[in-house]
Amino acid sequence: MKIIDCINCNQKLNIPENKHQLKVKCPTCSAKWLWKNESIATITCISCHQVLRIPTDKGNLKVKCPQCNSSWNFETNKSQLGDLGSHSGTAAGAIGSAENFAENVILNAERGHGFAAEKANHLYDKMRLQDAKIVGHDNQKNGADRLVDGVYIQTKYCRTGSKCVSEAFDESGYRYWNTNGTPMQLEVPSDKYEDAIKAMEERIKKGQIKGINDPSKAREIVRKGSFTYEQARNIARFGTIESLTYDAVNGIKLSGTAMGISSAISFAVRIWSGEEWEVALKSACYDGLKTGGIAWISSIITAQAGRTGIEQSLRGTTDWIVKQVGHKASAWIANGVRSGNNIYGAAASNYVSKLLRGNIVTGAITTLVISSVDFARLFNGKISGAQAFKNVTKTAAGVAGGTGGWMGGAAAGAALGSAIPGIGTAIGGVVGGIIGGLAGGATATKATSLLLDEFIEDDANKMLEIVKSVFGELAFDYLLSQNEAEKVIEKFKKIDIPDFLREMHASKNRKEFTAQKFTPWIEEEVKKREKVKLPSEKAIAKYTGLLIEELTEAQPA
Incomplete structure (x- = not known):
């Protein structure tokens, strides 16, 4: 007891x-x-x-x-x-998806296709293993949008080639120059390239590019993009084949990070628990694939949501929250989570507000993706509404706790890393994020589980009580011995019990469903019994008489 x-x-x-x-x-x-x-x-x-x-x-x-x-x-x-690897991996995926959401909001703007072209060409160059960076976030006047293998690039995606070129000029001439005095490359849609070349040649002939007199130099200035004008427009739109393809490819890196973190933690925990190396690796890979798959699907849906108007509906709420937090705390969070130069003041507050909007959407979508199996089982009657509510609530708490823990841990880790020689803010932020995701996800899930357990009993426990009752009745009806009952129970343990309990929950008559499962096992054991030959009437009479004599002798005189 x-x-x-x-x-x-x-x-x-x-x-x-x-x-x-x-x-x-x-x-x-x-x-x-x-x-x-x-x-x-x-x-x-x-x-x-x-x-x-x-x-x-x-x-x-x-x-x-x-x-x-x-x-x-x-x-x-x-x-x-055991589950901590998935908490950190899911948190890493959620943070990455939130950043994608925040970055995709601009694609919904009037000239969103221009930003889509910039992002798509950057991703294409990265896939070709080129040293590519997007550098236009600093909004420097007449600055570059991209840097590829040391070459600065300004991206212009317009309806015609001549319009792409004219956008690069003002009353003083060509607007984009490298620090060494040479013209910056102008990236245009692949299907507008030849028209852009002709337009640039005309500009050179008219002396509108300082220091360039040879029209053939137009091909050194104009760079052929990897996507057409219509492809760029479709990448900026919600629900198109091009945008879904872009998001799917862009999500691979994000899901790989989630998978790697989840697998590494799972492998370490299993080795510490005494598992053999091969067994631990197999289980860790399974955990990583599951977490990475969830992160990938969630990233695609979240990125698509960033192209809709949902971001605007959340702006007032997140701006108010960040205002309560203050500029100092906002900068602490922003510089811990993001890469690149530190930002402060209004820039940091805007970044955190935008990231928070992304976290709200990402958290909801990630919860839906993880809980899709529960919803399917609910619709099929395999779990109750109360059980589905309990499972989804625990999942949502774990996702929210892990994501919040990652953000707080990343900020703290970055601050600590900057103070330790050889560590730095980047490494400190990642390590802090992993630890924060571990603690936040596990703590939130456990706390929610303890709270819900007070009010909602798991379907599995209810079904097992029915199993015990039905088996007890059958054991009595068939007069099972202890040995026979144990053998039947062993057969029950060898089936997929969770699946059996879900099928049982979905059945119209759960007791009958259970009896139909157990009866063949019981009858199989009963058939093994030794056949009993009943004694003759003479033998019964003889032993009855002897018994009466023994009872008579046992009576006190």
């Missing part, structure tokens, strides 16, 4: 310690609550991912899965870290 305190009057109560959770009612004050046994943990098999329950207070355990017979060493005091 285990002794616990009443949550209301602190009365000492005795309860069975082998229960995973139990509805408790205090006999003194009548308080009711759902007690959860913290000394029992739920884990998944390293091979088949069957759900198992193990004690957490026994130190190192040798675990054997009843379904696939896989065996491994498990250190229970470290088992609590």
Whole structure:
């Protein structure tokens, strides 16, 4: 038995310690609550991912899965870290998606296709392993938009080639120059390139580019972009093939980061728990692929949302929140999360407000992606509405906690890293983000779980109670021996129990569903019984007489 305190009057109560959770009612004050046994943990098999329950207070355990017979060493005091890799990986993906959302908002502007062209050409150059950077965020007058292999580029995507060229001139002549006095390259749509060349040649002939007199130099100044004008316009639009393709490719790096963080943490935890190297690596890769896949899908949906008007509807709320935080704290967060030169004042506040809007949208979308399986099971009747609500709420808490933890941890890590020689703000920010994501996601999920457990009992526990009741009735009807009952239970353990319980929940008659599953197993065991030959009437009469004689002799005189 285990002794616990009443949550209301602190009365000492005795309860069975082998229960995973139990509805408790205090006999003194009548308080009711759902007690959860913290000394029992739920884990998944390293091979088949069957759900198992193990004690957490026994130190190192040798675990054997009843379904696939896989065996491994498990250190229970470290088992609590099992899901932390996914918390950090999901948080990293959410932060990346939030930044993508914030960056894509500008694509919804009147000249959004120009920014789309800049981003798409940059991504294309990165994929070709060129040293490419976007440098136009500083809004420097007549500055470059991009830097590729040391070459500064100004991107102009207009309806005609001549319009692309004219946009690069003002009353004083060509506007874009390198620091060495040479003209900066002008990037134009691939389908407008030849027209742009002709227009630039005419400008050179008219002496409108200082120091350039040879019209053939136009081909050195005008750079052929990797995308057409219409492709750039479609990349800036919501729901087009081009924009979805761009977001899918752009999300690969983000999902790779999430997958790498999740896999690394999962692998380390499993090695610490005593798993063999190959087993730990296999499980870590599975965890990483799952987290990376969620991050990738979420990034595509979030980036698409950035092209809609949803950002404007959230602006007032996030601006107010950032105003309450203040410029100093905003700068601390902004410079910890972003890369590049530090920003302060209004610039930092605007950045954090924009990032916060992205986090709100990303958090909702990531929760929906992770919870899609729960919604499908709800629609199919395999889980209840209460269970779906509980699962989705815990997921949302984990995503929000992990994302908030990453931001706070990244800011703190960047500040600490800047003060330590050899570390720097970039490394400090990443390490701080990982640690913050770990703590924030795990803490939020556990706190939400404890709160919801007080009000909502898991469907699995309800279904298992029905299983126990039905099996007890069948065992009585078939007069099962203890050995026969244990063999039937072993068969039950070898099936996919979570799937069975979901199918059971969806059935019209759960008791009948359970009986139909167990009856063939029971009958199989019953058939193995030794056939009993009934005694003859003569033998019955003889032994009945002997019994009567024994009873008579046993009576006191």
